[in-house]
Amino acid sequence: MKIGFIGTGNMSGAIIKGIIDSKFVDASDVHLYDRNVDFAKSRAEGFGANATDTATELVEAVDYILLGVKPHIIPAVVKEIRDSLAKNDKVLISIAAGTSTESILKTVGLANMEQSIIRVMPNMNVMVGEGASAVAGNENATEEQVEFVKDMFGTIGKSWVLDEHYFSAFTAISGSMPAYVFLFIDSIARAGVKHGLTKAMADEIATQAVLGSAKTLQGTDDSAWTMVDKVSSPGGTTVAGLLELIDEGFISDVVAGVDATVAKDIELGKQK
Ligand SMILES: NC(=O)C1=CN([C@@H]2O[C@H](COP(=O)(O)OP(=O)(O)OC[C@H]3O[C@@H](n4cnc5c(N)ncnc54)[C@H](O)[C@@H]3O)[C@@H](O)[C@H]2O)C=CC1
Ligand SMILES: O=C(O)[C@@H]1CCC=N1
Incomplete structure (x- = not known):
């Protein structure tokens, strides 16, 4: 599977390092895009991964797209990639605090696209393979997709499938x-x-x-x-x-x- 990261800051960097170090994914199957393109490029160079010049290019190149931007940026990013998502059968992963899968569908008009969205709340300790991450899929996400993401975070710590209702509590006792x-x-x-x-x-x-x-x-x-x-x-x-x-x-x-x-x-x- 190819995994893309939109927003390559602190948390994405920790996850990328973790999944490459643990050999969950080969660095050549990791693609990075950041608004600061030079930053994503230098990150990619450091990891031996790929960088793209646009978010849509990244979506075309991968199977799973992790949104590693701040919560208030999510709608703008998803709007930007919506058309590419519509053409393809891609899975969106969001790690944003306070952002439900339903709100992502609603605010950016993905509701009619049966878009698979998987919400994850990781913590910074994924960087050393000791993270604690909760995973929840929306109603469009298949069991296989949820398991894939649970396994991805399971290789960089412990991961649990958790009802979205409990994500605020999980964020407090793990994410933060x-x-x-x-x-x-x-x-x-x-x-x-x-x-x-x-x-x-x-x-x-x-x-x-x-x-x-x-x-x-x-x-x-x-x-x-x-x-x-x-x-x-x-x-x-x-x-x-x-x-x-x-x-x-x-x-x-x-x-x-x-x-x-x-x-x-x-x-x-x-x-x-
Ligand atoms: N920092 C942490 O320990 C944790 C953070 N999170 C979540 O992770 C997400 C990212 O947080 P951090 O990594 O701490 O933030 P950060 O500020 O380090 O990284 C965000 C990145 O997004 C990029 N960006 C901004 N607008 C963009 C756009 N329109 N398109 C592409 N890239 C764009 C920025 O250039 C930056 O590199 C947040 O939603 C946060 O809630 C979740 C769990 C733990
Ligand atoms: O401070 C925040 O909002 C993010 C979410 C969990 C850890 N950092």
Whole structure:
């Protein structure tokens, strides 16, 4: 299968790197187009992939087209490629936050074309093969097409087929989550600096501690909460810090952050 990317910024770049590194696709079967044509060309050169001068040229060249542009740009891009889509049996993939498959069909008049659209919410960690991506097909997408896209994201992390209804929640606890984890790591490291470590050393230690904790949790049947108990020795250091964190609002702060992310995703959807 040939896969095309319209918009080759941060997220597309992470996905392209992931699917080429994992050998899901050969670089020669990847085609890139960006409004900034020179940028797409240099990206393509770096990956050993192809670049096109127009979006319609890209559509002609591939089987699956991933829209890697910001949510508000989606209608303009789909309008641009609508005629090429109509002539061919191509599958559209959208990774845009707050953008339902139905809104893509409606806003750009694809509704009469039985256009297959597959919505994916990945996260930045696809870059290192550790993404967490949700996949949902619209009513025109075949099971085979949905499976193909699930497999594509499954080679660069974990992927689940998920009802679109849950995409806002998924965006909050996965799509946006790397930023929140980076903030957590930075906060931990900063605390280390307060207590005398260098920032470089503290960054490295905090990153490894978070990585190891995630791996430990993945490797056990115990819940996160049970693991909290296992680290907390009676009368020890952990429980002292834990109670202070909870007292200072750690749990409710995290939930409030997730709530705000969900609300923004819903708001983005309404702006269409
Ligand atoms: N950054 C992230 O961690 C994640 C982003 N997303 C979604 O991915 C999408 C892209 O986000 P980023 O990669 O962060 O944005 P970005 O700003 O890094 O990349 C967007 C690219 O689209 C190009 N572009 C703009 N207008 C265009 C047009 N008319 N035709 C062709 N190319 C055009 C820009 O030149 C740019 O290279 C968004 O819809 C976002 O919601 C989803 C999950 C995670
Ligand atoms: O911040 C955003 O809107 C995108 C969606 C998930 C991660 N980045």
